[in-house]
Every structure is written in structure tokens, then in C-alpha cells.
Amino acid sequence: MIQLRPIYVICLREFIKFFREKSRLLGTLARPVLWLFVVGNGMSSLIPPRDGFSYLQFIFPGMIGMTILFSSIFSSISIVWDREFGFMKEMLVAPISRLSIVIGKAVSGTFISVAQAVIILVLIPFLGIQITVMQFFEVVAVAILVSFCITSMGILIAAQLTSFDGFNIIMNFLVMPMLFLSGAMYPVTSMPPALRHLTQINPLTYGIDAFKHVLLRNGTPPLGPEFPLALDLLVVTAISIIMLTLAALSFRKKE
Amino acid sequence: MIIKVQNLSRQFKSLTAVDNVSFSVEEGEVFGFLGPNGAGKTTTINVLCTLLAPTSGNASIAGFDCRAQPDQVRSSIGLIFQDTTLDTGLTAYENLKFHAYLYNLDRKLAEKRIDEMLEVVELTARKRDLIKNFSGGMKRRLEIARGLLHYPRVLFLDEPTLGLDPQTRNTIWEFINTLRQRERITVFMTTHYMEEAENCGRIAIIDHGRIIAEGTPAKLKELVRGDIVRISTDDDPKAIAEIKGTFDIIARNENGGLFLETERGEEFIPKLIHSLSMRTRSVSLEKPTLNDVFLKLTGRTIRDDVLRDDKEVTREFVRSHRRAQR
Numbered sequence: 348m349i350q351l352r353p354i355y356v357i358c359l360r361e362f363i364k365f366f367r368e369k370s371r372l373l374g375t376l377a378r379p380v381l382w383l384f385v386v387g388n389g390m391s392s393l394i395p396p397r398d399g400f401s402y403l404q405f406i407f408p409g410m411i412g413m414t415i416l417f418s419s420i421f422s423s424i425s426i427v428w429d430r431e432f433g434f435m436k437e438m439l440v441a442p443i444s445r446l447s448i449v450i451g452k453a454v455s456g457t458f459i460s461v462a463q464a465v466i467i468l469v470l471i472p473f474l475g476i477q478i479t480v481m482q483f484f485e486v487v488a489v490a491i492l493v494s495f496c497i498t499s500m501g502i503l504i505a506a507q508l509t510s511f512d513g514f515n516i517i518m519n520f521l522v523m524p525m526l527f528l529s530g531a532m533y534p535v536t537s538m539p540p541a542l543r544h545l546t547q548i549n550p551l552t553y554g555i556d557a558f559k560h561v562l563l564r565n566g567t568p569p570l571g572p573e574f575p576l577a578l579d580l581l582v583v584t585a586i587s588i589i590m591l592t593l594a595a596l597s598f599r600k601k602e
Numbered sequence: 603m604i605i606k607v608q609n610l611s612r613q614f615k616s617l618t619a620v621d622n623v624s625f626s627v628e629e630g631e632v633f634g635f636l637g638p639n640g641a642g643k644t645t646t647i648n649v650l651c652t653l654l655a656p657t658s659g660n661a662s663i664a665g666f667d668c669r670a671q672p673d674q675v676r677s678s679i680g681l682i683f684q685d686t687t688l689d690t691g692l693t694a695y696e697n698l699k700f701h702a703y704l705y706n707l708d709r710k711l712a713e714k715r716i717d718e719m720l721e722v723v724e725l726t727a728r729k730r731d732l733i734k735n736f737s738g739g740m741k742r743r744l745e746i747a748r749g750l751l752h753y754p755r756v757l758f759l760d761e762p763t764l765g766l767d768p769q770t771r772n773t774i775w776e777f778i779n780t781l782r783q784r785e786r787i788t789v790f791m792t793t794h795y796m797e798e799a800e801n802c803g804r805i806a807i808i809d810h811g812r813i814i815a816e817g818t819p820a821k822l823k824e825l826v827r828g829d830i831v832r833i834s835t836d837d838d839p840k841a842i843a844e845i846k847g848t849f850d851i852i853a854r855n856e857n858g859g860l861f862l863e864t865e866r867g868e869e870f871i872p873k874l875i876h877s878l879s880m881r882t883r884s885v886s887l888e889k890p891t892l893n894d895v896f897l898k899l900t901g902r903t904i905r906d907d908v909l910r911d912d913k914e915v916t917r918e919f920v921r922s923h924r925r926a927q928r
Contacts, residue, residue, distance in 0.1 A: 356703035364691050433687040440651050441704035442676040 349450060353443040357451025358458070361422065365459050375418050375463050379410040383470065386532075397570045400563055404474055405570045408558030409531025411486070412551055414467050415460045415494050416529075420522055422456030423501025427508045445599045449502060453591060456498035457491060464490040476562060485561045489580075493554035496583050499590035500550070506597040525551050530559075534569035550586040553579040604629045604756060604788050605650070610659035611811075612645050619645040621811035622659070627788060627804075629755075634802035635792040636892060638902075642811035643792035644684065647760050650790070651681055664755050677705065680749030680757045680787075684764055686741050690733040694725055694744055697733065698751060705752035712751075719747035722784070723777055739770035746777055750785055757782075759791035763798060775801055796892045807896060814899050823890045826898050829867030830888040834859035837880040848877045856903065859884075863898075 365371065387403040394402040429435040438448050465487060471478060478486070504517055528535070528542060529551040535543060546552045557579040559572040566572060572579075605627035612620040620642040627633040635643045648654040650661055652672040660667070666674040688697050695716065702712035720726045723743040733741065742762065749757055762778070763771040775798070782789055791802065799805050799819065806816040815822055833853075835841045838860055845853045845862065853862040864870045867887040875882050888894070897903045 350706075352703050352706055356700050360689065360692065360696070360700055363696065364689075367691060432690070433683065433685045434689045435687075436653075436681075436683055437687045437689075437701070438704065440653060440676055440679075440681050441701075442673040442706075443704055 348444050348446050350443050350447045353441070353447045354451040354454065357438070357448065358455040361425070361452075361455035361459065371421070372463075375414060375421075376466060378417065379414050379467055380470070382413070383407065383410055383474070398566050400566050400570050401475070402570075404476055404563065405566075406532055407470075407474055407476065408562050409529065409555050411464050411467055411490065411558050412493065412529060412531055412555035413526055414463050415490060415554070416497055416522065416526060416551055418460040418463045419456050419494050419497035420501045420504075420517070422459050423452060423498050423505050424508075424514060424517075426452060426502060426505035427511060427514065430509075431511060446595050449591070449595045449598050452502055453495065453498050453594070456501065457494040460494035460498065461487065461490045464494070478562065482561055482564075486558065489554070489557045489561060492580065492583050492587065493551070493557070496550050496554065496587040496590065499587055499594055503590050503594040503597060506594060525549055528552070530555050530573065534573060536573050537569055550583055553582040557583065603627065604664055605633070605790060606660075606662045607646075607650070608660045610646070610649060610661055611657045612642075612649055612654060613657045618811050620649065620656075623808075623811070623813055624659075625806055625813060625816065627756075627790060629788055630786065632782065632789040632791070632801060632803045634799050634805045635790075635808050636794070636796075636799045636805050636896070637792075637808035638794055641808045643808060644760055645811075646808075647681075647758055647790070647792060650675075651679055651758060652676060677752070678755045680752070680754035682742075682745050682749045682757070682759045682762055684761045686745065688733045688741055688745060688748075693730050693732055694720065694736075695729045697744065698748055701748050701751050707752055715751055719751055722781060723747045738766055739773060742766065742770075742774050743777060746774070746781065750781060750787070753785070754787065756788045756790060759789065761793055762791060763793075763795065771795075771798070799892050805892070807892075807899060809896075809900050815895065819892060822892060822895045826863060826890040826894045828863050828865040828890075829870075830890060830894050831862050831864055831867050831871060831874065831885065832856075832859050832888065833862075833874065833885045834883045835878060835880045836883065840880060841878055844878055845874070849874070854901070856897070861897070 383403065383406065387406050391402040396402070426435070429438075468483070468486065504521070508514070508517070524545075528546045528549050530546065531551075535546040535552060538546065553574065556572050556574050557576060559566065560576045560579065563571050603626045607626065608624050610620055610623045611618065623642075623646065625633075635646065637643055645654065649656050650663060650668060652668050652675050655669060660669075662668060663675050664678040666678065668675050689700070692700070698716045698719070699712065702716065707715065717726070720729055723746060725740065725744055725747070728736070728740070733744070736744070759778070763774050766774065778789070779801075781787075793799050802819065804816070804818055805822060806813045807822070808814070815825065833841070838855065841860060842853045845851055845860075849864075851862050851864060853860040855861070871885055871887060875885065893903055
């Protein structure tokens with residue numbers, strides 16, 4: 348069922364295209380820089396530092412999460428793109444399983460997101476945060492998990508979309524709310540109950556909280572991590588498995 | 603028999619796209635499905651290439667059942683779809699390499715085969731160029747090279763020259779014929795271009811999901827006995843009556859003129875014009891073509907459908923395309 352060479356070549360294709368499209372790379376990097384240094388600095392004057400962490404430092408884990416969110420969704424939406432431009436057929440008529448296609452897309456999407464998240468880490472010196480080598484690898488590990496989760500979710504959505512018309516709806520009614528209800532820009536535990544419940548079913552909330560555990564080590568709520576690390580990792584892993592399974596199933600049915 | 607299809611049907615909700623179709627193709631043959639858009643050609647191909655499950659009936663390719671052994675079927679066939687399925691963001695080489703990996707070709711063999719196929723379709727010089735910069739004809743050639751890369755036994759061509767200019771169309775056919783002989787493959791193709799159907803050894807004419815005639819192009823043309831005379835007059839309805847009275851021939855309306863069938867058309871025309879009481883505007887003589895065979899069998903011309911209902915056809919096109927992808 349799982350064929351390695353097709354998975355490899357599906358990934359290879361995504362990487363080649365990713366590095367060829369410079370504008371896409373630039374776009375995903377420009378967004379967090381804008382948020383951090385424009386919004387972050389602006390808000391810092393309103394919010395006093397706590398536990399030694401400024402607001403700017405507080406939103407940094409959220410910006411890694413945001414980068415992963417956009418990158419992963421964009422990668423998985425490429426399935427709709429492939430379908431629209433016919434290339435999907437080339438894969439569908441090949442003697443490979445649908446599961447291999449889904450895994451290929453999930454793995455490549457994950458790698459591309461992680462690569463972008465790592466690139467964001469070069470901003471660390473400008474934020475006054477110091478991380479050890481160990482912390483760096485912890486960030487990468489969490490990034491892999493979160494990227495895989497969001498990419499799988501994206502593939503599940505892409506399998507339902509028949510055209511690009513749905514893309515804007517997904518962006519406005521899913522991706523943006525996911526970002527705003529994730530604890531990326533403000534703590535989630537102090538939100539009104541109705542919104543708080545929404546944050547609790549958002550996988551990105553737990554992903555960003557895990558980044559806070561790693562990067563804002565001694566922080567306490569509201570600016571530090573709000574859930575136990577074990578819970579964060581458990582929820583993200585569980586949602587990843589559920590999303591990928593559903594994606595593989597719906598892909599099989601739809602195509 | 604390399605392709606065997608028995609009582610194949612495929613329904614989409616209330617629409618029967620393919621209706622109890624049976625045919626078989628011998629190894630090495632060029633077999634064509636000729637019919638208007640929406641006749642069920644693409645649906646048949648999609649069933650044969652395992653993209654769609656049949657509602658009922660059986661289909662097998664190279665001895666493998668299309669429903670039960672999809673992977674073996676997929677390995678034995680090469681496909682060229684109506685719309686291009688190349689990745690325009692990759693180079694020619696990358697597209698072929700992607701294909702080689704999907705079909706699990708040995709790495710060294712793949713490199714050799716890629717060069718060989720690029721050579722045949724005369725794209726060696728463009729090996730490292732992005733598909734974005736390719737013309738329609740070049741894309742088609744590359745797709746043919748790709749379709750044959752994994753040594754398939756049957757090549758499926760769905761409207762292989764749709765949207766290409768006549769000159770490019772001819773070039774594409776030269777490549778297909780060269781490759782067919784070189785690789786000793788069977789070709790199954792669909793088309794709604796009459797001239798293109800002439801390339802086939804055997805043709806099945808399909809309309810509303812049913813095969814209405816089958817045979818070699820020459821044999822099919824025999825169905826239209828005699829020549830075609832097209833005439834337009836000042837009073838067509840009256841002319842129909844007069845022709846019926848004088849010659850006992852039924853003339854039919856077509857494209858705003860009259861259409862009738864007769865032996866020895868060149869001798870018949872002077873007699874016809876002489877016998878008519880109204881003024882004749884124009885007259886033309888045509889030896890039978892496959893289009894006339896289609897007209898004779900269905901009362902419509904294939905081109906008619908395209909011209910008259912371009913929008914509707916386009917819509918149907920998009921629909922069948924979407925269906926195929928679901």
C-alpha cells in the first residue's frame with residue numbers, strides 16, 4: 348500500500364517547485380517579520396513585560412505557529428491546484444496507491460513548513476531571546492509535529508474542494524480564525540468562554556503552546572505556556588493521526 | 603485480444619454515459635472511437651484506465667481485469683488525456699523522471715529511456731526547459747513520450763490533437779505512427795475529428811453512449827451509398843417535395859441547405875438543377891467521408907454539434923472533465 352519511490356518523487360517535486368518559486372518563500376517569511384516588528388513593537392507599548400518576557404517575545408512562538416499554518420495549508424491546497432491543472436491525473440492513473448499520494452503530500456508539506464519555521468528562528472537575536480542547541484532541536488521536533496498535523500488537515504480539506512472557489516472561504520473562515528483563536532497574539536485562557544471553547548478545539552493552540560514551553564521556558568500565564576506540555580503533544584499527535592486517516596479515506600473516495 | 607469490453611455500462615445519476623458497449627481490439631491495432639462531444643468516449647477511456655468503476659459489464663486490458671486488477675492494468679497502459687497533465691513548473695526531464703519513478707522504472711534504465719524518448723519526439727534540446735515555455739504541440743509530443751516511457755502495451759489517446767492547428771496535428775500523427783511501429787503497441791483513441799479518425803485501422807462510431815457502427819474507415823463509408831450532393835435553393839421545403847417527386851430521393855435539411863445521397867453525383871447535378879422550378883443558389887458534390895457516415899446513422903453531423911452548441915458543448919466538456927476527476 349505504501350510505496351516509497353512514488354512518495355519520494357512526489358516529495359522531490361514539491362521541493363523543486365518550492366525552491367523555484369522565490370516569491371512564495373519571500374511571502375511566507377515577510378508575514379511573520381511584519382507581525383513581529385510592526386504589530387509586536389506597537390503592542391509592546393500597551394502590554395508591560397512579565398516574568399522577564401516582553402510582548403514581542405511572547406508572540407514569537409505564535410509567529411512560528413503562523414508560519415507553519417500558512418505554509419502547511421498552502422502546500423496541501425496544491426492538491427486542488429494539481430487537480431485543476433490536470434497533473435493529479437498523472438498520479439491517479441499510475442500504479443500507485445492513493446495512500447502513497449496522500450503520504451507524499453503530507454511529508455513534503457511538513458518538510459517545507461519545518462524549513463520555513465527554522466528560517467524564522469534567525470530572528471531570535473533581534474528579539475532578545477537566547478536559545479541553546481538543545482532548545483533548537485526541541486523547536487524543530489515540535490515544528491515537525493505541528494506541521495504534519497496542519498498539513499494533514501489541509502489535505503483533508505483539499506480533498507473536499509473541487510475548485511479554487513473554495514479557497515477564499517477556507518482562508519477567511521478557517522485559516523484566519525485558527526490563527527486568531529490559537530493564543531498566537533493573546534493568551535487564550537483569559538478569553539470569553541465562547542471563544543475559549545473554540546480555542547480548545549484548535550490544534551494550533553496546542554502547537555503554539557508547545558513552542559511557548561520550549562522558547563519561553565520559565566514563563567507563566569498569561570504570557571507563558573498555558574497547558575501542560577504533555578497535553579500539547581498528545582493533542583497534536585492525536586489530531587494528526589485522525590486528520591491523516593480521514594484525508595486518506597476521503598481521498599480514496601473522491602478521486 | 604488485448605482490449606476486451608463486454609456489455610459495459612456506466613451511469614452518472616440519471617445519465618447513462620456508456621450504454622451496453624461491447625468491442626475488442628487486437629494487439630497492434632489502431633482502434634478509434636469516433637463521436638461527438640458527450641457521446642461517452644472519455645467515460646469509456648476512464649473506465650478502461652481504471653479511473654472509473656463500470657456500473658455493469660466487464661473490461662480487460664492485456665488479460666487484466668480493469669476492476670479487479672487496477673495496478674496491473676495501469677502498468678500496461680500509457681495515457682494521453684484531452685487536457686495536458688504535465689506539470690508546467692517542472693522541466694521536460696523532471697516530468698519524465700517523475701513518471702519513471704511512479705511506474706517504478708529502474709533508475710539507469712529510466713535515464714536511458716528518457717533520453718531515447720526525448721530524441722524520438724525531437725525535444726532533446728529542450729530537456730532542461732520548463733514546460734511553461736512549451737507550445738501546445740511540444741507539450742503533446744512530450745506527453746506522448748511520457749505515455750510510452752514505461753513500455754506500456756496499449757496507448758490511450760483521448761482527443762490527442764484537440765486544440766492544435768492542422769499542421770501540428772499532422773506532425774503529432776507522424777510521431778504517433780513512428781512510435782507505434784517502433785514500440786509495437788496497440789493504440790486506442792477517441793476523436794471527433796473525421797480526418798483524424800482516418801488514421802485508425804478500425805473505428806467504432808459512438809453516439810449517446812452506444813456503438814452504432816464498427817469497421818474499417820473504408821467499410822464504414824460504404825454505408826453511405828453513393829455521393830453527397832449539397833444544394834441550396836430559394837425555396838428549400840418546396841425543393842424537397844420536387845426532388846421526392848422527380849427522383850424518389852429524400853433530401854434532408856442540414857446547415858441551412860439540403861443534403862441528399864445519390865449514385866454518380868457529377869451526372870446527377872445537371873439533371874437536378876434542370877428539374878427544380880426555383881432558382882438554385884449553390885450546389886456542391888462530395889465523395890463520402892466519415893462525417894457523412896455519422897450523419898447517415900444519426901441524422902446529425904459531428905461538427906454540427908460543435909458549431910451549433912458551442913457553449914453547451916463546452917459546458918458538457920467541463921462536466922465530463924470534472925466527473926472524470928471525481
